Amino acid sequence: MNSRLSKSSILHACTIKQQMTISDFEKEVARLKSEVTTRDESASQGNRGASEQNELLVRMEHELLFLRNELMTLGNIDPDLTCEEIEIGAVVVTDQRIFFVSTSIESVDINEKSVFGLSVHAPIYAEMKGKKKGELIEYNGLRYKILDVY
Structure with missing residues (x-):
């Protein structure tokens, strides 16, 4: 499933x-x-x-x-592009939240899940860029485990 x-x-x-x-x-x-x-x-x-x-x-x-x-x-984002690492256009599922690397958008709800739009200019993106499923992101005293990237 x-x-x-x-x-x-x-x-x-x-x-x-x-x-x-x-x-x-x-x-x-x-x-x-x-x-x-x-x-x-x-x-x-x-x-x-x-x-x-x-x-x-x-x-x-x-x-x-x-x-x-x-x-x-x-x-300019291709929704059919599958990302294997965190880059613009990637959906990043962590143990705490879901990010969509695109532009800075507070959040949108899809199928009862909140997705946060994340700009490549956001400081946290510098910590995320290039990481893959299974890796950790540490930012501002918080730790995120990457569960999926696509």
Whole structure:
């Protein structure tokens, strides 16, 4: 019996979650732009509030660009690729949690199991990269036994 979660199901769930996050950010950026435009049109008070909103808008736009790049990273992962060691696109089953090496996504639930999206830029990934089934990962005082990689 194969109890592995489908990599394509994990990828699909991560993609949907990322698209929803992007949609939320797009709405917030549009709202902030509207406020900044409205404030510019009626700029009778000091500019302190407007300056803070402009800075927030710039940060939000940068985050939105980052999120879109992460979505492209997800789009470049081949769900049919079987990984024998931990690398981008690998599903890593440990004795404590399941990781999907892709992008940083809090977690997605698939078949009542939580899968955590893990970016290759995350510090724990440096400890995991290249490891195989049966090996140990030690990070931040925690020890993970790798039960499966695919």
